[in-house]
Amino acid sequence: MKDIITIGDAMITLDPSHKGPMRYSSSFERKAGGAEFNFAIGCSRLGLRTGWISRLGNDEFGRYIFNFARGEGIDMSAVHLMNGYPTSLNFKEVMEDGTGRTFYYRENSPVSTLTDKDLDEAYIKDSKVLHITGVFTAIDYKKNKLLIKRAVEIAKNNGVIVSLDPNIRLKLWTKEQARETLVEFLPYVDILLTGVDEAEVLFDTSEPSQIVEQSKVHGIETVAIKEGEKGAIGYHQGEWYKATPVPPKKVVDTVGAGDGFDAGFIYGFLEGFPLDKTLRFANTIGSMVVSVYGDNEGLPYLDEVLTHLGEKELIER
Numbered sequence: 001m002k003d004i005i006t007i008g009d010a011m012i013t014l015d016p017s018h019k020g021p022m023r024y025s026s027s028f029e030r031k032a033g034g035a036e037f038n039f040a041i042g043c044s045r046l047g048l049r050t051g052w053i054s055r056l057g058n059d060e061f062g063r064y065i066f067n068f069a070r071g072e073g074i075d076m077s078a079v080h081l082m083n084g085y086p087t088s089l090n091f092k093e094v095m096e097d098g099t100g101r102t103f104y105y106r107e108n109s110p111v112s113t114l115t116d117k118d119l120d121e122a123y124i125k126d127s128k129v130l131h132i133t134g135v136f137t138a139i140d141y142k143k144n145k146l147l148i149k150r151a152v153e154i155a156k157n158n159g160v161i162v163s164l165d166p167n168i169r170l171k172l173w174t175k176e177q178a179r180e181t182l183v184e185f186l187p188y189v190d191i192l193l194t195g196v197d198e199a200e201v202l203f204d205t206s207e208p209s210q211i212v213e214q215s216k217v218h219g220i221e222t223v224a225i226k227e228g229e230k231g232a233i234g235y236h237q238g239e240w241y242k243a244t245p246v247p248p249k250k251v252v253d254t255v256g257a258g259d260g261f262d263a264g265f266i267y268g269f270l271e272g273f274p275l276d277k278t279l280r281f282a283n284t285i286g287s288m289v290v291s292v293y294g295d296n297e298g299l300p301y302l303d304e305v306l307t308h309l310g311e312k313e314l315i316e317r
């Protein structure tokens with residue numbers, strides 16, 4: 001039995017050695033990233049039994065990501081290396097304040113070869129939560145919409161909880177395409193984990209009560225609205241909670257905070273934490289991620305989160 005599975009892409013992520021505009025970056029460090037991949041790492045580090053459905057290139061980069069994910073304890077039985085589809089690349093630009101841009105080289109991503117025939121019902125059934133995001137969908141939105149719909153149908157028919165992070169990347173599709181596609185998933189979703197700007201695309205509002213009202217129309221009873229440095233707002237079956245931000249030691253790289261938040265929220269949900277504790281836990285992870293350079297390097301292990309929350313003593317030496 002797995003606690004959580006996710007479907008999606010991973011890329012070689014090239015992090016610049018120096019901060020500032022990428023056009024002046026002449027050296028990069030080879031790392032790995034990707035929304036669903038980061039999320040899977042975050043879950044696995046918290047101790048959740050995590051599976052990932054994906055495709056990587058049958059190349060050196062694909063092997064590197066495969067081994068990295070396996071080393072993180074992710075179940076790799078549904079990840080395959082494909083000939084003829086090079087592993088995707090993502091170059092990052094990081095500015096002095098930790099914000100930045102990403103530049104994708106992911107046309108013909110290996111993950112675009114997935115079809116609904118690849119969705120193993122037994123694999124999905126054997127999990128408590130299926131986590132989907134807009135990133136994978138956007139890679140080939142017409143085809144992947146059908147694939148994700150098939151996956152969430154299997155999940156629903158088998159009592160598997162579905163969580164969605166819209167993760168809207170406007171370099172991959174337009175707001176209209178994102179809205180039209182993601183709205184079709186909402187009737188299958190149990191937990192919505194969204195940024196305010198993404199909720200605005202989906203529901204035409206950034207007002208939390210409206211976001212929740214609109215989610216409830218689709219039967220979604222658990223919503224987390226991520227507000228970055230302002231914290232997060234949560235709703236669960238009639239109960240509201242606003243989590244104040246957890247100030248990071250220092251913001252060095254904001255990428256990956258949302259994926260880390262998602263992993264923390266799902267962990268809290270599966271552990272049966274009350275809403276306030278779940279949100280604080282998820283927020284803490286987001287804050288820890290932005291203090292470390294890289295998309296997933298800052299994703300903490302469970303004891304590190306507990307130490308950060310003051311629930312576990314830190315023994316340094």
Ligand SMILES: O=C(O)C(=O)C[C@H](O)[C@H](O)COP(=O)(O)O
Binds near residue numbers: 033034035254258
């Ligand atoms: O897969 C993609 O397209 C990406 O952009 C990879 C990024 O590493 C994460 O998606 C980070 O996302 P946040 O946690 O929202 O900062």
